[in-house]
Amino acid sequence: MAAREHWSGRFGFIMATAGSAVGLGNIWKFPYEAGRNGGGAFLLMYLFFVALFGLTLVIAELIVGRTTQRNPVGAFRALGGGLWPLVGGMGVLAGFVILSFYIVVAGWTLAYLGFMATGSLGTDAAQLGERFGAFVSSPVQPIVYAGMFMVLCAGVVVGGVNSGIEKASRLLMPALFVLLLVLVGRSITLPGAAEGLGYFLRPDWSKVTSATVSSAIGQAFFSLSLGMGALVTYGSYLKSTDTIPGSAAIIVGLDSLVAILAGLMILPAVFAFGFDPSAGPGLTFITLPAVFAQMPGGSFFGVVFFGLLAVAALTSAISLLEVVVCYFTDEHSMHRKSATLLVAMIGFALGIPASLSLGIWSGFTVPGTEKNIFDFMDFTASNLMLPLGGMLTAIFVGWRWSQPASDALIKGGLWPPLASGWVFILRFVAPLSIGYIIYGAIA
Ligand code: TRP
Secondary structure: OOOOOOOOOHHHHHHHHHHHHOOHHHHHHHHHHHHHOOEHHHHHHHHHHHHHHHHHHHHHHHHHHHHHOOOHHHHHHHHOOOOOHHHHHHHHHHHHHHHHHHHHHHHHHHHHHHHHHHOOOOOOHHHHHHHHHHHHHOOOHHHHHHHHHHHHHHHHHHOHHHHHHHHHHHHHHHHHHHHHHHHHHHHHOOOOHHHHHHHHHOEOHHHOOHHHHHHHHHHHHHHOOOOOOHHHHHHOOOOOOOOOHHHHHHHHHHHHHHHHHHHHHHHHHHHHOOOOOOOOOHHHHHHHHHHHHHOOOHHHHHHHHHHHHHHHHHHHHHHHHHHHHHHHHHHOOOOHHHHHHHHHHHHHHHHHHHHHOOOOOOOOOOOOOOOOHHHHHHHHHHHHHHHHHHHHHHHHHHHHOHHHHHHHHHHOOOOHHHHHHHHHHHHHHHHHHHHHHHHHHHO
């Protein structure tokens, strides 16, 4: 077997891992969730959960990977044995499922990039809404774009850790920041932007319900790529001498920063042109093109925006694909090339019903639920498997493996009281708060 590849250094590791974290979750989902859940109130709750257990779990997953130098299944087998590898197995499965519907939405961003560049979208909001509905529900086009996106993704993952993932992330992540800053600058200087800024930054607690709390926790999980071993996998490409907590703090900080910047980019523009901030998932694909249509130089900013979204989605989807590929290369001694091809093809095949369920199959609901295939995949993976995986990881590291893990962190320079706090969160705070959202999701 070929020797395991390692990140070339700290910068590459941070860019790749931040690339996994920063994705559609931050730029597409976060602003519309904030838009319909009380603006600043949602922002504050989200940041609270990220601080409460997000950073802790990021460190836990990374150190499991660094110690074992294995994919999630192999990592749990090496450290825990017994039934623990099933936690890794559930993660790999969740990665597959998320990848399949993620490429569908990512495909929309590629399509909209094209529509913006050719100016083929209408200009008024109602017409844009119809256009979006017609596009996502059509039987062929979105699937073609999802396939194109999967090809891009597989093209990077085939290249491996250094010449594939790391190289792409070193280039794409800084580009993403530049694009984001350009758009934030444009948005907050629009006449009338102040109202949107106020909405986003001033909490409206009257909109907060227990469902809001649970979506804020779910958002923290999804946004940090937690709960399915993506960070175990990326941690497994660290050398045993690489230290984790400082880099983890930077990664978590970048992820939250991008979510905040995405809110600053989208909500002021929405208010400046008098649209409804609680438009939901269509906020990005319907409302923003309407905003761009009324803005001087709007088609330029539109291309920049959807380019940004596509870049963010790409570095995240790469990490989803990599988890499953790493599982097949580690556990079944497959070559990277054949593993990538296999996973990309199955993932794409599973994406087809997800896409069709928004159109010609929309009448079909998964038996026993009221959800179409797309929503069912999203719900099962994001609201059940990820929190469950995160909770079990916290329990495993906190209760079964806390001594070696905190010894390793202290040896790497972490202040001992912080290591004890870390174990305390893993033992009590994380399992209880995550248990609460799983309960909320099924009750
Ligand atoms: N974090 C990414 C986003 O915000 C999505 C993602 C990538 C992810 N890898 C993951 C989510 C692993 C959960 C688990 O869009």
